[in-house]
Amino acid sequence: MAKRPKKQDLLQLLLEAAKNHGEESEQDMEVGDLQEIVAICWSCLTQAQQKTVALTALKDFGHAQWMTPEKVTINDIEIAKDD
DSSP, X not given: OOOOOOHHHHHHHHHHHHHXXXXXXXXXXHHHHHHHHHHHHHXXXXXXXXHXXXXXXXXXXXXXXXXXXXXXXXXXXXXXXXX
């Protein structure tokens, strides 16, 4: 019986596949593959989960001006966690 991969192993497999694709062709291919993976994951999230991810990522990427820990404004678009 085949061993079932762990969730982290599956993530590593996806990341390595994207990296290999970029190494075999162009680096843009890796970026495109990663963007596609993010889009697929995003479509699986609820609206509340999407807001949580957006708030966390914007804060971590330094592209947001924080008004409160629960609300962010970027490019004149306000995202509140409890909307």
